[in-house]
Amino acid sequence: KFIKAQHTLQQAIKDKFGINAPIINGSTRDRQSIIDNFSAKSGFSVLILSPEAAGGGLNITAANHVIHFTRSWNPAIERQSTDRAYRLGQTRPVTVYYPIIVDKPRGTIEQRLDELLERKMGLFNDIFVPLDDKQIRASELLA
Numbered sequence: 001k002f003i004k005a006q007h008t009l010q011q012a013i014k015d016k017f018g019i020n021a022p023i024i025n026g027s028t029r030d031r032q033s034i035i036d037n038f039s040a041k042s043g044f045s046v047l048i049l050s051p052e053a054a055g056g057g058l059n060i061t062a063a064n065h066v067i068h069f070t071r072s073w074n075p076a077i078e079r080q081s082t083d084r085a086y087r088l089g090q091t092r093p094v095t096v097y098y099p100i101i102v103d104k105p106r107g108t109i110e111q112r113l114d115e116l117l118e119r120k121m122g123l124f125n126d127i128f129v130p131l132d133d134k135q136i137r138a139s140e141l142l143a
Contacts, residue, residue, distance in 0.1 A: 002070060003027075006048050009069060013046050021046035025053045038062055051081040059087040067097040071110065075117050075124070 006023050013021045022034045024047065031053070038047045039062035047063065051072045063085040072078045085094045100110035 002050060005070065006050065010048055013048075017044075017046075019044070019046055021048050023048045024058075025050040028053060031058060035060055049081065049084075051077045058084045059089070060084045061087050061090040063094070064090075064092040065095050065097070067099065069099065071098065071100070071113050071117065073113070073117075075121050078117070 003025060006025060010021050010023055013019055022038065024031050024034055028034065034047070035058055038045060038060070041062075045062075047060070048069075049058075051068070051070075066082050066085050068078060068081070072081075082094075082096050098114065100114055101108045102111060
């Protein structure tokens with residue numbers, strides 16, 4: 001399902017902008033040569049990556065916009081995918097987008113997933129990143 005969406009997105013980018021956007025997903029054999037070609041281009045270019053394939057071992061410092069076309073249920077995978085653009089050598093600001101379909105009266109699965117991921121990240125930050133304005137005593141943690 002996601003592979004088909006990647007190819008649909010690739011075709012839409014080609015039709016609209018005349019750009020052949022390479023895809024990196026689980027079936028891609030030589031990810032590094034695709035990244036090297038992407039990094040060598042000047043001007044506007046697009047690279048389509050699945051979060052799982054992008055999460056491990058890639059440095060994509062030529063990218064300065066990251067669009068999570070589909071959301072992962074695991075915020076750590078999303079964060080790791082985004083971090084590919086924030087590696088050493090990045091000289092430009094990076095902007096991250098999360099486009100979702102919205103239905104105000106009923107809500108959509110994407111809206112619910114976005115809310116769930118925000119809550120999960122909030123819990124993570126509350127647990128692993130102490131708040132500056134609160135002192136936590138050991139007795140509170142052990143209670």
